Amino acid sequence: MKTTLEGIVSYAKQYGFIFQGSEIYGGLANTWDYGPLGVELKNNIKKAWWDAFVKTNKYNVGLDSSIFLNPETWVASGHVSGFQDPLMDCKSCKTRHRADKLIEAFSNGTVDADGWDKQKMYQYIVDNQIKCPKCGEVNYTEIREFNLMFKTAQGVVEDSKNIIYLRPETAQGIFLNFKNVQRTARKKVPFGIGQIGKSFRNEITPGNFIFRVREFEQMELEFFCKPGTEMEWFGYWKTYCADFLKSLGLSSDHIKLYNHPEEKLSFYSNATTDILYQYPWGFDELWGIASRTNYDLKSHMDHSGESLEYLDPETNEKYIPYVVEPSLGVERLFLALLTESLDEEVLGENDTRTILRIHKKLAPVSIAVLPLMKKYHTEKSEEIFALLSKHFNVQYDDAGNIGKRYRRQDAIGTPYCITIDEETLTLGTVTVRDRDTMSQIKLPVNELKTYFENQFE
Ligand code: ATP
Secondary structure: OOOOHHHHHHHHHHOOOEEEOOHHHOOOOOOEEEOHHHHHHHHHHHHHHHHHHHHOOOOEEEEOOOOOOOOHHHHHOOHHHHOEEEEEEEOOOOOEEEHHHHHHHHOOOOOOOOOOOHHHHHHHHHHOOOOOOOOOOOOEOOOEEEEOOOEEEOOOOOOHHHEEEOOOOOHHHHHHOHHHHHHHOOOOOOEEEEEEEEEEOOOOOOEOOOOEOOEEEEEEEEEEEOOOOHHHHHHHHHHHHHHHHHHOOOOHHHEEEEEOOHHHOOOOOOEEEEEEEEEOOEEEEEEEEEEOOOHHHHHHHHHHOOOOOEEOOOOOOEEOOEEEEEEEEHHHHHHHHHHHHEEEEEEEOOEEEEEEOOOOOOOOOOEEEEEOOHHHHHHHHHHHHHHHOOOOOEEEOOOOOHHHHHHHHHHOOOOEEEEEOHHHHHHOEEEEEEOOOOOEEEEEHHHHHHHHHHHOO
16 A cells, blocks of 8 residues: 555554644644654664664664753864755745755756755756745745754853754764763774764754654764774665664665765765665655764864874774764654555455554554453453563553454554453463454463563564
8 A cells, every 4th residue: 555644644643643743732833742652663663773773783882962062062063164954935925945955856856956055056946947835936035054953042141152052963972972982881993882862953844744853863873993994884884774674674675775976975974875765755865874984083182172082902003983873863764664564454345454564573552452341351351461561562452342442453553462251261361363464363361471572572
């Protein structure tokens, strides 16, 4: 089934994955709140990333640095002077647009204006009479550079000395702690530091649901290696990342690698590849993987005056490590997973079911406990709920007929349903139903824990 973006948005709302932010006040544009199922899915995504990139990866360790960093950080990183997008306003309808995106959309992606100067973009838009997507007029202001960092003031006095920024990426907190982590974790290069946390960007044109938002979470790895070995590691992490996505059930047909052409690379990067996913509107960036040379550590060294060099204990060589950075947005993976998994399955002539074929480990609810008849089976069902909920994410549902309850669990992607009936009371067995095949087996209650441990291994 081809899933549309509108279909995903309404599904996410209907089942309590994602709600419009501040809804009772009429909403706050492009903010989203994650409901009971959304928060579970998000947590499972983050856990899967952390397990793969930190916990089970022998090279890497974790970090949780603060959102507010010394403002000098953003001068050194280049964000104060360079983290900007070309913005233009439509004078007729007062909407704001990113000039490069207008060109990209107009040319159906065949013209990439990234790296063009303001004049060239403006001329292209005028020459091609590119219409405002909102009102259809061609009546724009000049292009201005717009810095994407959110500013705020620290402390009680608002003056320019107290200005601090909400971080636009988690990476810089890792660079600032490079020495602390290397020393205390007794790490030798090559090694990596992974971090998950909120980032903020004042995007000019947010949209496509949770794909481009102003407040989002990133899962970033900064991998430090010896200069000259970075291309080898770049290849290693590209494969590692693509394999990770496939292990979560994204089909390789829906994943594409886009290598940035050399002339389009950021000045500090010697190779960048985006992993694109086929979202409902087409292939778009899911994961950015960049070889960033020693740019960040070197800039922080120059600005702070602190040495961030590494002394190789075996060769006694001193150098500033090179960095490979795979950077992934939680929301973009969330949306990719919904796109991939949401399906409407035809079961019979007039029978369909909504099913979220999500990877078992990511499913917001792992097991549903369903008493067949509330009146007779509640006590035993509550016992089973208490037993399993210590180990798994279990939902208890006794409302409505059993068929409807199965369908609801299919729709939210619950891999297993347990039904408690008369046989449970007399023989001590329950029915376990599989989401994908709908097949049912009988199991003794005392074997449930081991059975599910094996299923979710
Ligand atoms: P784009 O070109 O889509 O704006 P980017 O190249 O600026 O993205 P990076 O700076 O490489 O993105 O950020 C790394 C990752 O963080 C992205 O691949 C994406 O998964 C996520 N990300 C970046 N910006 C946003 C956003 N506004 N909303 C949600 N996720 C984002």
